[in-house]
């Protein structure tokens with residue numbers, strides 16, 4: 240991004256921020272001048288904490304794939320822009336885990352590491368999610384989460400070793416500037432996990448399934464007013480189907496539909512008896528029930544859709560168009576029972592927003608220490 | 611469409627037809643010359659029966675929203691291009707109903723009425739589907755199928771009167787050229803309907819639900835080689851979810867989820883107990899079970915997706931790209947359990963194909979006899 244583009248982006252963001260928060264016009268102008276002169280002088284600028292906080296909220300509000308946006312104004316922002324050492328980065332990540340979990344009443348939370356700049360070293364978090372299970376290709380099938388196969392191999396190359404269970408929490412891997420990546424195991428006490436039980440099918444407990452309590456996406460780039468925060472892990476609470484209908488149900492993930500059907504005593508020879516659909520619902524029941532039993536925040540897909548509908552109404556009232564990506568917003572269980580199914584959404588991209596970016600470790604082929 | 615465009619379309623279609631069916635190159639050239647000279651002389655041309663049959667198959671194969679395309683080569687084509695009188699048109703429609711039902715072993719079937727031409731009068735079928743239930747706005751809620759409200763009012767204006775039940779089969783309404791539309795009730799014997807029962811929840815039978823056996827879309831335009839067949843009703847057999855997850859389940863249609871949940875004894879206060887999802891599955895079970903019990907063809911969404919996967923493989927083998935519309939191809943029940951969910955499809959439009967067209971009766975505001 241060149242200075243001109245950054246200036247454009249900054250101006251647009253500041254305008255939105257000052258207008259939506261009802262600041263006087265002079266204040267906007269003053270700040271605009273300051274920012275423009277900084278960009279001209281240094282090729283970048285520094286956002287105030289308040290600007291970042293509002294930028295994060297806008298980025299969430301603009302997240303077209305997110306059904307949880309009713310709560311866009313309620314997110315805690317940890318300012319980690321001063322984090323410069325590995326120690327500091329790990330500390331911020333650990334404290335994110337603790338604060339976001341909040342003893343079960345999960346808080347939407349984001350930790351902002353330094354924006355990319357020519358001068359300072361970039362802080363990179365290599366994990367896809369801060370909490371995530373390792374996946375191993377045993378030769379006779381996958382152990383753990385197949386979604387983590389590549390990253391698990393990388394962790395192993397870096398010297399980490401998992402226990403080889405289906406639920407080994409991966410270490411945190413970070414990298415500062417061009418230094419080699421370093422990893423650290425997450426202290427047990429900071430790993431909230433939910434053991435899976437089913438209110439009716441008691442045998443489910445014997446499967447010893449569990450899932451971590453918070454989905455903390457760590458590999459997306461947050462862009463606010465022309466600044467690129469390439470490490471800005473964020474979380475909400477789970478929608479049950481993410482675990483019950485995808486992580487546990489997908490054939491290429493934990494593939495639990497056949498097991499659940501067996502526990503339910505369903506005949507699984509003929510797809511036409513809908514055993515997959517029945518087992519799918521009980522997996523989802525299991526997830527919702529287990530989180531609730533542990534007093535940990537979670538939302539079912541119907542309630543989430545209803546909340547999203549309120550968000551849509553709120554936005555209409557504020558005379559803002561809700562953009563959305565239909566294919567992501569519909570839940571993977573009974574989607575046509577939600578209002579989302581029955582209307583189109585414009586997938587127009589607005590900024591601030593969260594973006595996919597290349598994996599930090601794709602650059603690393605072969606040994607990480609010999610590049 | 612001008613002559614030049616028609617010629618282009620005709621050439622492209624004939625090329626595909628003759629090539630795919632392995633005809634010798636001279637035959638294609640000969641036919642091409644004939645068609646071009648006809649278009650130049652008359653502004654149109656007449657397709658051979660074999661050309662139409664292959665054109666229909668291609669139109670089906672190119673139907674991006676259809677998951678039933680494995681069977682694209684198996685469809686019976688009734689040639690109704692000579693139909694000129696109302697009597698003849700009704701006869702063709704009645705015989706479509708009979709042949710397509712085929713005593714329960716439903717046949718993919720299409721009846722082709724004359725293509726649009728400057729000279730001959732256009733035959734228009736006004737119905738959305740040949741079999742469809744009326745919908746009445748009683749003032750205190752809808753009786754019947756809300757999807758038919760407008761067309762039902764039109765039928766009433768034309769002099770038809772329904773019994774006022776939830777399942778009144780609408781009359782066939784046709785129109786020849788500029789003549790006023792005429793309607794005819796479908797003889798009882800030609801209306802195959804499936805009474806709904808549930809293998810486990812016997813009380814379902816007391817709801818006296820039923821659905822017609824064949825979805826015969828009558829309001830789409832079939833385009834083959836530049837010719838526009840604006841009346842070409844076609845059918846396959848049902849995929850269960852069309853009835854169980856949409857017609858019966860949608861809140862604005864028959865809205866049966868609460869009733870089903872009641873029969874199942876589910877608590878319906880909290881969406882988080884997934885009562886809607888459970889009721890949805892039993893509605894779908896009911897539909898599949900009832901069709902099977904009556905010996906009438908139907909396919910569940912898992913089997914349909916598996917068949918679609920075979921179609922995709924067949925097409926890959928033939929070195930043709932499968933186009934598709936993801937948002938329509940995913941089933942509305944447990945969509946992520948099918949392979950369709952997990953891959954993108956290009957929604958590129960290929961011809962021949964079926965197209966939406968303006969409703970025949972949109973032109974008619976006020977009384978149909980005073981235009």
Ligand code: HEM
Pocket residue numbers: 295298299302304305306307308310314347348349473474475476477478481538543567593
């Ligand atoms: C508060 C509770 C929240 C719920 C229930 C929720 C729900 C969801 C769901 C179900 C998805 C789709 C996930 C998938 O299918 O993989 C999603 C995606 C997303 N959400 Fe939210 N969300 C919440 C909070 C947040 C927060 C706090 C942010 C950012 C500040 C956010 C930003 C996003 C983004 C960027 C995506 C797209 C992720 C991707 O493309 O992989 N969400 N959300």
Ligand code: HEM
Pocket residue numbers: 666669670673675676677678679681685718719720844845846847848849852909914938964
């Ligand atoms: C043989 C069994 C068939 C099955 C199981 C099947 C299945 C389906 C399904 C489930 C849909 C989506 C319907 C909806 O959501 O409203 C659909 C759409 C469609 N199918 Fe098929 N189909 C079959 C045969 C046919 C035939 C014979 C044709 C034409 C020759 C056809 C052409 C289409 C078209 C054009 C659509 C889109 C309709 C629209 O946009 O409203 N299908 N099909």
